[in-house]
Amino acid sequence: MSGLSATDGELVARARKGDVDAFRQLYERHVGGVYALLRSSLRDRDLVEDIVQTAFIRAWDRLARLRDGDAFKVWIRQTARRAMIDEIRKRRLREADSLDENEESGHAPADPAAAPPDALTRSEMAERVRGAVAELPAHQREVVTLHYLDGMEVKSVAQVLEVPLGTVLSRLARARNALKRKLGGFMDDWTEGGA
Amino acid sequence: MRCDEARRWLDGSADEDMAEDVAAHVERCADCAHHYAEGDRLAGLLRSVGPAPMERDLWDGIQGQLRRRRSPWAWLLAPAAGLAAGALLAMLLLPPVTPSDPGALPEPVESAAFPAQAGDDPSALEEDAQVLAWHASAAAGGGLVDPWSAAIAVSALPSGEEDPS
Numbered sequence: 001m002s003g004l005s006a007t008d009g010e011l012v013a014r015a016r017k018g019d020v021d022a023f024r025q026l027y028e029r030h031v032g033g034v035y036a037l038l039r040s041s042l043r044d045r046d047l048v049e050d051i052v053q054t055a056f057i058r059a060w061d062r063l064a065r066l067r068d069g070d071a072f073k074v075w076i077r078q079t080a081r082r083a084m085i086d087e088i089r090k091r092r093l094r095e096a097d098s099l100d101e102n103e104e105s106g107h108a109p110a111d112p113a114a115a116p117p118d119a120l121t122r123s124e125m126a127e128r129v130r131g132a133v134a135e136l137p138a139h140q141r142e143v144v145t146l147h148y149l150d151g152m153e154v155k156s157v158a159q160v161l162e163v164p165l166g167t168v169l170s171r172l173a174r175a176r177n178a179l180k181r182k183l184g185g186f187m188d189d190w191t192e193g194g195a
Numbered sequence: 196m197r198c199d200e201a202r203r204w205l206d207g208s209a210d211e212d213m214a215e216d217v218a219a220h221v222e223r224c225a226d227c228a229h230h231y232a233e234g235d236r237l238a239g240l241l242r243s244v245g246p247a248p249m250e251r252d253l254w255d256g257i258q259g260q261l262r263r264r265r266s267p268w269a270w271l272l273a274p275a276a277g278l279a280a281g282a283l284l285a286m287l288l289l290p291p292v293t294p295s296d297p298g299a300l301p302e303p304v305e306s307a308a309f310p311a312q313a314g315d316d317p318s319a320l321e322e323d324a325q326v327l328a329w330h331a332s333a334a335a336g337g338g339l340v341d342p343w344s345a346a347i348a349v350s351a352l353p354s355g356e357e358d359p360s
């Protein structure tokens with residue numbers, strides 16, 4: 001199967017003709033990023049999973065309207081975020097607000113810098129870093145998730161969030177300052193070996 | 196703005212007033228864009244962590260819905276399409292979109308998006324038709340459905356910024 005190395009644009013072209021397998025490959029390629037983006041705003045895992053499904057079904061229905069198939073990466077995240085906003089309005093959720101107020105206790109670590117990195121497994125380290133991100137305000141969580149955790153360029157982040165590039169840069173700058181404070185020496189120690 | 200000013204901002208200063216200037220500089224200056232993309236130790240740490248893994252594969256649920264649709268165009272053939280023929284035509288007349296064109300991206304689709312009961316979904320085709328009918332009636336003021344005015348109204352709908360219900 002040469003399909004595994006197909007570009008998003010090629011897969012979109014096949015999916016437009018009704019090729020479910022091509023669409024599954026798009027799903028597998030992007031579902032992790034979509035899920036992470038929604039989880040950066042919503043703590044209800046079931047709700048996030050519902051919205052992820054909705055987003056991919058909505059995308060399938062509207063593939064014909066995506067002019068540039070290679071833009072699927074941005075488009076599916078944007079579609080998912082819009083679906084989330086619709087749902088938040090409908091259910092009048094205040095998930096992001098409550099997270100901002102640090103009422104969330106599900107995955108926030110007690111102190112990310114408490115233990116030295118050499119005492120941590122890779123997954124423990126990841127949990128601590130994700131926990132520090134989870135403590136950021138909602139807008140900053142989104143940009144950090146998209147740009148750093150999901151690896152999107154800042155211009156693409158601006159497209160997903162439908163805000164100016166300057167807004168993305170300033171949110172990232174504030175998030176970076178906060179994360180440097182939270183992760184402090186933990187960050188230095190951990191990255192010395194790899195850098 | 197000079198490169199050293201832009202980089203000082205990108206590396207830590209978060210003065211909101213300068214964000215647009217920095218953005219404009221980064222758009223023009225490949226060196227600073229590269230500098231930013233390369234990142235630093237914090238960026239390296241965050242990238243090495245990546246997003247939290249999903250706990251459940253959602254493909255089966257998605258595929259089940261796709262089967263009911265068969266192809267992106269299956270809904271055109273559904274009997275329910277007759278409910279909103281004008282709106283369906285309007286959808287066809289809509290220009291294709293790109294993510295950089297947020298105003299023309301998929302508008303909120305309320306009832307089709309979140310079935311009331313996960314185990315007993317109403318027909319997705321019927322839902323789509325209902326949503327299209329809603330758009331059409333909104334465009335025509337609840338009266339005559341005119342494909343052109345429907346197309347204009349649908350493409351002009353806010354991008355999830357308002358709840359039309």
Ligand SMILES: [Zn+2]
Binds near residue numbers: 197220227228
């Ligand atoms: Zn420069």
